[in-house]
Amino acid sequence: MSSLSVIDLYKNYSRKNRPVVEAVRGISFDIKPGECFGLLGPNGAGKSTTMKCVTGFYHPSKGSIKVLGLDIAANLRDARMKLGVCHQDDTLDTDFAMLDQLLQFASFFRIDKKEALLRSEKLLKRFDLLERKKDLVESLSGGLRRRLQVARSLINNPELLVLDEPTTGLDPESRRSLWEILCEERKKGMAILLSTHYMDEAQRLCDRVAIIYKGKIVACDNPQKLISDVTNDKMIKEEIRPGITIERPSNLEDVYLLLTGVSLAADLSEGA
Amino acid sequence: MGRLMISLGSIYLVWKRYAYVYRKNMAFAVITTFVEPFLYLASFGFGLGSVIGIIDVGGIQVSYRAFVLAGIVGQTILFQSFFEAAYGSFVRMYYQKIFQAIAVTPVTIEEVLWGEIIWDASRSSTSAVAVMLIGVAIGDFSILGVLCAIPICFLFGMIFASLGLLVSAKSQSIDSISYPQYLFIIPMFLFSGVFFPLTNLPNLIHKIIFILPLTSVLSVLRTLVLGFTFEWWAPIIISGWGILLIPLARKAMIKRLVA
Numbered sequence: 023m024s025s026l027s028v029i030d031l032y033k034n035y036s037r038k039n040r041p042v043v044e045a046v047r048g049i050s051f052d053i054k055p056g057e058c059f060g061l062l063g064p065n066g067a068g069k070s071t072t073m074k075c076v077t078g079f080y081h082p083s084k085g086s087i088k089v090l091g092l093d094i095a096a097n098l099r100d101a102r103m104k105l106g107v108c109h110q111d112d113t114l115d116t117d118f119a120m121l122d123q124l125l126q127f128a129s130f131f132r133i134d135k136k137e138a139l140l141r142s143e144k145l146l147k148r149f150d151l152l153e154r155k156k157d158l159v160e161s162l163s164g165g166l167r168r169r170l171q172v173a174r175s176l177i178n179n180p181e182l183l184v185l186d187e188p189t190t191g192l193d194p195e196s197r198r199s200l201w202e203i204l205c206e207e208r209k210k211g212m213a214i215l216l217s218t219h220y221m222d223e224a225q226r227l228c229d230r231v232a233i234i235y236k237g238k239i240v241a242c243d244n245p246q247k248l249i250s251d252v253t254n255d256k257m258i259k260e261e262i263r264p265g266i267t268i269e270r271p272s273n274l275e276d277v278y279l280l281l282t283g284v285s286l287a288a289d290l291s292e293g294a
Numbered sequence: 295m296g297r298l299m300i301s302l303g304s305i306y307l308v309w310k311r312y313a314y315v316y317r318k319n320m321a322f323a324v325i326t327t328f329v330e331p332f333l334y335l336a337s338f339g340f341g342l343g344s345v346i347g348i349i350d351v352g353g354i355q356v357s358y359r360a361f362v363l364a365g366i367v368g369q370t371i372l373f374q375s376f377f378e379a380a381y382g383s384f385v386r387m388y389y390q391k392i393f394q395a396i397a398v399t400p401v402t403i404e405e406v407l408w409g410e411i412i413w414d415a416s417r418s419s420t421s422a423v424a425v426m427l428i429g430v431a432i433g434d435f436s437i438l439g440v441l442c443a444i445p446i447c448f449l450f451g452m453i454f455a456s457l458g459l460l461v462s463a464k465s466q467s468i469d470s471i472s473y474p475q476y477l478f479i480i481p482m483f484l485f486s487g488v489f490f491p492l493t494n495l496p497n498l499i500h501k502i503i504f505i506l507p508l509t510s511v512l513s514v515l516r517t518l519v520l521g522f523t524f525e526w527w528a529p530i531i532i533s534g535w536g537i538l539l540i541p542l543a544r545k546a547m548i549k550r551l552v553a
Binding site: 077078079080081098099102103105107109111112113114115116117118122126127129130131132178 | 301303304307310311314315318319390391392394395396397398399400401402403552
């Protein structure tokens with residue numbers, strides 16, 4: 023059974039006196055247990071909208087979403103019990119201290135107090151936040167807040183984790199530490215739906231990536247295969263500073279830029 | 295998703311979140327909850343009341359202090375429900391994004407909003423009860439009337455909280471909440487009969503004020519705690535506001551949050 027199955031997802035935004043915006047146009051993909059699936063695309067491509075539909079926060083205009091076999095529209099509460107979500111925005115409750123924040127969210131998953139305390143302290147330790155557990159969220163730096171937000175998304179031991187740009191604002195050390203935690207969780211079978219603007223992160227973490235452009239998946243495969251298929255494993259010459267040119271192997275960023283670049287944009291608009 | 299049953303347990307969890315924050319900031323909470331009504335009470339009730347003495351309201355002789363004290367109960371419910379829902383929910387929705395964070399857990403956005411409305415009503419009715427207990431202590435209010443008024447204050451609180459939530463949902467920025475505040479809430483507070491009986495007002499103004507929710511709230515409260523003549527139209531008008539505002543506020547906020 024797939025951890026997540028998205029079939030023919032459409033999402034339109036309609037506002038009064040404004041034209042309808044087709045944010046997502048027929049996206050389909052599935053994620054197996056333990057797999058990390060990346061959504062890449064420029065701002066406004068439809069990544070966050072897709073993720074909000076997956077979490078049941080947005081109602082799809084068309085299509086179906088199943089989380090661990092549960093249709094999210096029909097079994098919202100049960101599906102969300104198995105879902106962890108880390109938003110792109112800072113959604114920490116600033117009225118709480120770190121530990122209380124986790125305990126508070128554990129209560130929404132009906133986790134009993136004793137278990138919640140155990141899990142919260144374990145998570146704070148894993149994210150290297152335990153020493154400051156009584157600090158108010160408001161007093162934390164951007165990086166610490168981000169770590170806490172990811173930690174919070176794991177409080178219910180989710181089987182599917184939705185991470186919308188989780189490492190934005192993290193220093194390299196924290197980023198690597200988060201990657202390690204995610205790797206450990208995947209070994210236990212947790213699937214991840216990841217959106218990121220860091221191509222190195224996607225290349226490192228994701229078993230498969232889908233590149234979204236104007237609400238459609240324009241390519242979806244293993245990162246290495248995408249690089250081979252799209253760039254033919256060419257060596258890329260790049261002027262990195264004035265007068266300094268290097269030659270390097272092509273990477274996921276080259277794929278991303280090729281697929282979401284001007285020429286493809288013209289092709290897509292002709293086909294539409 | 296729209297057909298999902300609302301869970302009272304989930305609403306309670308959201309309510310508990312507010313209660314926790316309230317308890318944690320107790321000193322601030324007590325000041326913001328109780329000081330304002332007590333200042334009005336001291337100034338208008340004891341101060342102005344000692345000058346005015348007894349007034350005639352539709353043939354009933356009552357001390358101005360008792361009259362204005364009942365008005366302050368209504369004003370407390372209005373201000374505390376409206377401002378907490380309007381400004382507080384705007385902060386929670388727009389800046390803190392707490393609604394969005396909770397509404398991806400097994401607690402749904404509907405339950406988050408019910409929790410918000412019920413919390414705002416709980417807070418405002420707690421303050422209203424404190425004011426009413428002073429009324430009982432100084433012999434102005436009947437105990438039985440106050441006991442009957444408590445659940446009704448809570449319902450009134452839900453209606454004004456819904457009004458605040460609606461304003462929050464429709465406001466583009468926190469500053470724009472000032473428009474309905476100064477153009478509707480403050481005039482309603484000043485002219486709905488908190489400080490003076492409406493009987494002597496010109497007919498047209500009386501008719502306009504008649505349909506404002508605070509007018510009906512004050513009428514019901516004065517009937518209960520001061521034994522004023524029951525005005526049949528008051529529960530009908532305030533129920534109408536409730537039937538209109540509670541679903542409208544939730545719908546508007548959901549529309550804003552969930553595209």
